[in-house]
Amino acid sequence: MNANKKLGVFIASAIALAVLPFVVGSTLGNSWVRTIDFALLYVMLALGLNIVVGFAGLLDLGFIAFYAVGAYTFALLGSPHFDIHLPFYISIPLGALCAALFGLLLGTPVLKLKGDYLAIVTLGFGEIIRIFMNNLNAPINITNGPQGINLIDPIQIGGFSMGKTIDVAGFALNPVHMYYYLFLILTIGVVIMAYRLQYSRIGRAWVAMREDQIAASAMGLNIRNIKLLAFALGALSGGVAGGLFAAFQGFISPESFGLLESIMILAMVVLGGMGHIPGVILGAVVLTIAPEILRDVIGPLQMHTFGRMIVDPENARMLLFGLAMVIMMLTRPEGMWPSKRRKAEFEDAKKG
Amino acid sequence: MAEVLLKIEGIHKRFGGLHALNNVALHINKGEIYGLIGPNGAGKTTMFNVLTGLYTPDEGSFTFDGKDLFRAPPHIVVAGGIARTFQNIRLFHEMTALENVMVGRHIRSKAGALGAILRTKAAREEEAAIEAKAWELLKYVGIDDVAHERARNLSYGHQRRLEIARALATEPKLLALDEPAAGMNPKETEDLKALMEKVRNDGVTVLLIEHDVKLMMGLCDRIAVLDYGKKIAEGVPEVVRKDPKVIEAYLGAAHS
Numbered sequence: 281m282n283a284n285k286k287l288g289v290f291i292a293s294a295i296a297l298a299v300l301p302f303v304v305g306s307t308l309g310n311s312w313v314r315t316i317d318f319a320l321l322y323v324m325l326a327l328g329l330n331i332v333v334g335f336a337g338l339l340d341l342g343f344i345a346f347y348a349v350g351a352y353t354f355a356l357l358g359s360p361h362f363d364i365h366l367p368f369y370i371s372i373p374l375g376a377l378c379a380a381l382f383g384l385l386l387g388t389p390v391l392k393l394k395g396d397y398l399a400i401v402t403l404g405f406g407e408i409i410r411i412f413m414n415n416l417n418a419p420i421n422i423t424n425g426p427q428g429i430n431l432i433d434p435i436q437i438g439g440f441s442m443g444k445t446i447d448v449a450g451f452a453l454n455p456v457h458m459y460y461y462l463f464l465i466l467t468i469g470v471v472i473m474a475y476r477l478q479y480s481r482i483g484r485a486w487v488a489m490r491e492d493q494i495a496a497s498a499m500g501l502n503i504r505n506i507k508l509l510a511f512a513l514g515a516l517s518g519g520v521a522g523g524l525f526a527a528f529q530g531f532i533s534p535e536s537f538g539l540l541e542s543i544m545i546l547a548m549v550v551l552g553g554m555g556h557i558p559g560v561i562l563g564a565v566v567l568t569i570a571p572e573i574l575r576d577v578i579g580p581l582q583m584h585t586f587g588r589m590i591v592d593p594e595n596a597r598m599l600l601f602g603l604a605m606v607i608m609m610l611t612r613p614e615g616m617w618p619s620k621r622r623k624a625e626f627e628d629a630k631k632g
Numbered sequence: 633m634a635e636v637l638l639k640i641e642g643i644h645k646r647f648g649g650l651h652a653l654n655n656v657a658l659h660i661n662k663g664e665i666y667g668l669i670g671p672n673g674a675g676k677t678t679m680f681n682v683l684t685g686l687y688t689p690d691e692g693s694f695t696f697d698g699k700d701l702f703r704a705p706p707h708i709v710v711a712g713g714i715a716r717t718f719q720n721i722r723l724f725h726e727m728t729a730l731e732n733v734m735v736g737r738h739i740r741s742k743a744g745a746l747g748a749i750l751r752t753k754a755a756r757e758e759e760a761a762i763e764a765k766a767w768e769l770l771k772y773v774g775i776d777d778v779a780h781e782r783a784r785n786l787s788y789g790h791q792r793r794l795e796i797a798r799a800l801a802t803e804p805k806l807l808a809l810d811e812p813a814a815g816m817n818p819k820e821t822e823d824l825k826a827l828m829e830k831v832r833n834d835g836v837t838v839l840l841i842e843h844d845v846k847l848m849m850g851l852c853d854r855i856a857v858l859d860y861g862k863k864i865a866e867g868v869p870e871v872v873r874k875d876p877k878v879i880e881a882y883l884g885a886a887h888s
Contacts, residue, residue: 473749480748481741481759488724488735495722498684500710500739500802509745621726621782628725628784 301460312572313456317528319568320463321521326548326564327474327557328517333546334555335483336510337490339399342386342406343545346515348413348537349382350375350522352423355532358433361424368435372523379519380512382409387511391504394493406542413534428533435462435527443530459528466524470517474557477513486510487621551608553615555622562617570604571597634661637837638683638714638806643692645678645861652678653689654861660806665828665838667852667869669845671881674858676841677719680810683839684716685709697805710739715804717795719811719841725784729775729794732783733766736801769797773827789820796827800836807831808839813847825851845882849873857881 301313329343353375357366366374386405390398417425434443434455442458477483485506488496497503526532544567552563578600579593591599608616614626638660645653652675660666670676681687682694685706694702699712715736724732741762747755770776773793778786783794792812799807809828813821821844828851832838842848848855849869857865857872859881865872872878 476749476751477745480745480755481738481743481762482745482748484727484731484735485738487727487731488738491724491726492722494686495718495724496735497706498686498710498716498718498722499736499798500707500715501735502707513745624782624784625726 297464301457305454305457310454310456313454313460315569315572317456317459317463319565320460320467321525321528322545322548322564322568323467323561324463324470324517324521324524325545326552326560327470328514328521329545330514330549330555330557330560331474331477331486331517332510332514333549334560335478335486335490336507337486338507338510339395339402340511340514341399341403341539341542341546342409343402343514343518344537344539344542345386345406345409346379346382346518347522347525347541348409348534349379349515350519351526351532351536352413352429352522353378353519354523354526355429355432356422358527359429360431361429365433368433368523368527372520375523376516376519379515379522383511383513383515384508386515387508391507403539403542406537406539410534410537413537423534426534428531428535429526430531432526432530432532434530435459442527459524463524463528466520470520471557471561473513473517478557482506482509547605551605551615553618553622556615556617556619559615559617559619563615566616571601574600634664636660637662638696638839640683640694641692643679643682643694644690645675645682645687646690652861653682656692656858656861656863658856658863658866660837660839661854662805662837663832663835664853665832665840665851667848667855668839668841668858669843669848669855670858673860674881675861676858677810678861679858680716680808680841683709683808684714707739710802710804713803713805714808715799715802715806716808717792717799717810717812719814721791721795723783723791723795723798726782728780728782729770729786729790729797730763730766730779732794732798733769733801734762736769736798737762737765739802766801769800770794772800773797788815789823792816792820792824793827796831800831804836806837806839810841811843812840813842813844821847845873 301316304316305313325343325347328346329340332338332340332343354371356362357364357371357374358368386402390401393401413423414426416423423429434441436442442462443455445455446453485496485501488499489501489503489506493503548563548567549560551567552561553559574597575593578596579589582589582591614623636659638658641657643653643656656679668676668679678687682689685704685708688703692702694700696712696714701709701712704712724735727735741758743755743758767776767779770779773796775790775793775797778790783791786794796809796812813824816824825847828838840848840852852869854867855869855872856863857878864877864881865875
């Protein structure tokens, strides 16, 4: 019975996910499908950061750097900039590997740091990467500086490109639809990876290290290796998301990889429920979709009620967003959908 | 002559101006219960931290079971076969009792990230073996009935036992216990004594720090006494308890 029920839920959600872009596309328009595509990218990013912050307990404020490394790797290997056009099944794994290497590069000097100090150094690291991207156009033009890289190849499978609309049996299959399925498959891959890591010897070691580093090392855990592994694996999924982002957008510039993005991803993890995979997914989806809804609602709402714009919609959006975060952290600091363990930790902390 | 398992000589450890360990030598034989006593601040816990790699000694030598562990980091020491518990219990509080012991198996297992992600046959089998061994150890220390309870919620005596089970999970040759009977009632202390004898009879050498001198005299094969970072006596309990230097250290010069 239980197994049947599980199978039922599984099939229902599979069908729901399969038809989602068409339902959304025909009712709300394709710009919303695009938003959903971004939500999937952010799910991948948030799950990657969750390995570092949620599982291993290492506060990382520069996670966007790995997204940037993945995106730039993909862009440089598939655009007219260097006139290299590698297929995606090479350049995306390469981007992920590059990001993982940068994860080690960040992880090595911060091995002894924790808490606020770690946060500051990782924040600096994120900024360094962005500034490098911004300035590596001279003396040799590698990243094309602030202009960014344009005309990045879309994903191509066989002879068929995901960058153009095609007709399948009378259906107009937009790029946003095709990317949706690609992102969905890879997101599911990242989810499975995160789940399996969590319930493994490695996942246990991360939790033990987060709870008591001295006891963990006295139990024979090699803290250095475990930390580096967390940084590298987190960066890996950040790199995959970055490569997909570059292909999807066709254009990247350093502007896309600022500090605010890092903070948004961290907010997704914290707001959703640190260390809890379903919670993190929820956090990423809510924090991608909610601002878009606000964008659509605030302007018309003001026109309707006051007859004129009182607050600039963009400012109002950020204001409401900030307010929601503050309220959330005051009333439910463990996040929207926390794991049992994390919830218990917060309850114990409250009791003192 | 019994076989020497652990041999440290001329160990010095300084913290700024404080000479916490001053030329300390210890020999622990295979299969014995060895006690380390001394007044507060004598350097017992510092000695322990040096033995388990948490502190790096300034000078001296440290060999264990034929391996040189001088200044080795903790995970190498544990791999070499020394496991410990802490004076103020340091469990992974939000993990269950079973998970705590499973963490102890880390060093004796090897599935990596790739094995975990791909969930290979080897990784699955190893995981099952880790869990089976953890259950076995919980039964061994007598707390398998609370295996799925979070460590934080266990009673004090159970937490002590869990810490011992977690240390035993690393398959130590030497089990080092830092004041395991602290805060226990007489019944719990008796049970603990029985457990330590069981551990020793199963072939694990035991090193013990304890304040309860009565317990130590009845349990240990040999005892060393530290005072102000120096070893002032070593030997079988009957001799050590009559040593005037030991009496002086514990009770003050007037009594000697």
